[in-house]
Amino acid sequence: MLNNVLMPEYPQIVSLPASPEGVVAQLETYRGQFLREAESVEKAAQAGNAAELQAFRDGWLGRKQGLLAQLNEHWLKPAPGEAKKLIGQQLNRLRGEAEAAMERIEAVLEAARLQAQLASETLDVTLPARAPRGASHPLTQVTERILGIFHGLGYSLAEGPEMESAWYNFDALNIPESHPARDDQDTLYLGPDLPGHLLRTHTSPGQIRVMEQQAPPLRVAVPGRVYRRDAPDATHSPMFHQVEGLAVDEDLSFADLKGTLEHFARAMFGAATRTRFRASYFPFTEPSAEMDASCFACAGSGCRTCKNTGWIEVLGCGMVHPEVFRAVAKKNPVYETGKWRGFAFGMGVERMAMILYGLDDIQRFYSGDLRFLEQFAAHADGA
Ligand code: 2NL
Numbered sequence: 481m482l483n484n485v486l487m488p489e490y491p492q493i494v495s496l497p498a499s500p501e502g503v504v505a506q507l508e509t510y511r512g513q514f515l516r517e518a519e520s521v522e523k524a525a526q527a528g529n530a531a532e533l534q535a536f537r538d539g540w541l542g543r544k545q546g547l548l549a550q551l552n553e554h555w556l557k558p559a560p561g562e563a564k565k566l567i568g569q570q571l572n573r574l575r576g577e578a579e580a581a582m583e584r585i586e587a588v589l590e591a592a593r594l595q596a597q598l599a600s601e602t603l604d605v606t607l608p609a610r611a612p613r614g615a616s617h618p619l620t621q622v623t624e625r626i627l628g629i630f631h632g633l634g635y636s637l638a639e640g641p642e643m644e645s646a647w648y649n650f651d652a653l654n655i656p657e658s659h660p661a662r663d664d665q666d667t668l669y670l671g672p673d674l675p676g677h678l679l680r681t682h683t684s685p686g687q688i689r690v691m692e693q694q695a696p697p698l699r700v701a702v703p704g705r706v707y708r709r710d711a712p713d714a715t716h717s718p719m720f721h722q723v724e725g726l727a728v729d730e731d732l733s734f735a736d737l738k739g740t741l742e743h744f745a746r747a748m749f750g751a752a753t754r755t756r757f758r759a760s761y762f763p764f765t766e767p768s769a770e771m772d773a774s775c776f777a778c779a780g781s782g783c784r785t786c787k788n789t790g791w792i793e794v795l796g797c798g799m800v801h802p803e804v805f806r807a808v809a810k811k812n813p814v815y816e817t818g819k820w821r822g823f824a825f826g827m828g829v830e831r832m833a834m835i836l837y838g839l840d841d842i843q844r845f846y847s848g849d850l851r852f853l854e855q856f857a858a859h860a861d862g863a
Contacts, residue, residue, distance in 0.1 A: 500566050503566065525592060541578055618833055619830065622833040644678060644680040654803040654804055655764070668707050683703065690702070691726075696730070705719055716842065717830070724824065726800070728800065728821070737823035755773055760796060764804050768797070792835055798823065798825075
């Protein structure tokens with residue numbers, strides 16, 4: 481029969497042997513058959529094949545048709561008293577072995593199942609994502625580029641709160657009560673519930689907080705949102721982004737400032753970039769300067785990017801004013817005036833991005849318009 485190839489061989493009951501020796505011998509034969517079959521079913525189970533187990537169990541231990549049930553019915557029940565004891569003992573032994581074997585095989589099968597599940601559900605967490613899901617915002621990309629350059633110069637990264645006190649935002653930075661920047665025409669104050677508090681107008685208070693916590697020598701960059709009371713137009717927004725930097729050490733000079741920022745300009749706009757420093761004024765630095773970079777679009781000959789000047793205004797900078805150290809020293813006496821020299825600089829991220837990408841409207845950054853944003857996806861990390 482072709483079927484036989486796949487059919488489990490059900491053990492067949494034979495008629496009750498005439499002598500006790502015959503009973504023992506026949507049960508021993510059954511036992512041998514059982515052990516051989518159990519071995520083969522266990523092998524199948526190790527390979528994860530459960531199909532044979534059910535037929536095996538039915539054949540031997542099935543409640544009515546199983547061989548042990550039939551031996552019970554046809555050998556044990558009709559046996560005379562003295563033979564009953566022997567047959568009963570032998571059958572119990574066989575049943576005990578059969579049940580133990582069945583349990584073992586089930587355990588093997590369960591282990592094989594678990595193994596297969598583990599293999600099929602293994603996650604390689606080191607695999608790269610199949611596809612980029614999006615891209616970082618152009619302002620994020622530019623911020624990270626700027627920070628990356630200063631990271632390479634040993635600057636650490638710090639952030640401060642967007643809600644500040646007037647002391648951190650103005651007084652500590654040597655901006656006097658009378659200064660127009662403090663006017664509520666220019667600054668967003670937080671109203672009667674928070675007197676003396678405002679939305680920071682620059683990230684400099686973040687650096688004040690770093691100095692209060694940390695003794696020189698230090699180098700730190702502070703990125704973040706800043707707020708000014710401006711009407712939105714193509715080049716203004718009441719909220720924009722800055723990166724500021726600060727270095728403090730024993731003998732820093734304006735030459736260190738120039739070397740640092742010249743390196744920054746070349747890393748940002750290309751190795752051929754030249755710089756120039758024009759005298760300027762900030763209350764928190766003395767002397768103060770603005771740095772221009774030669775135009776990367778026309779190499780200085782004059783174009784739309786540089787408005788035909790050949791130069792691009794990049795940032796403001798200067799040597800930290802002694803009054804700033806004096807303010808910090810109130811909380812951190814290490815900054816006692818006269819001990820330290822520092823230089824600082826600040827730049828607008830939107831302005832930097834508009835120059836780099838040739839954009840003419842700052843409002844694009846805040847519109848969420850995908851037709852605009854998707855143009856920057858190619859620059860994104862991993863895209
Ligand atoms: C600009 C100019 C500047 C600073 C920021 C600074 C910070 C401390 C002390 C001294 Cl804690 N200075 N920051 C210095 C010079 C210029 O920013 O045009 N930003 C957009």
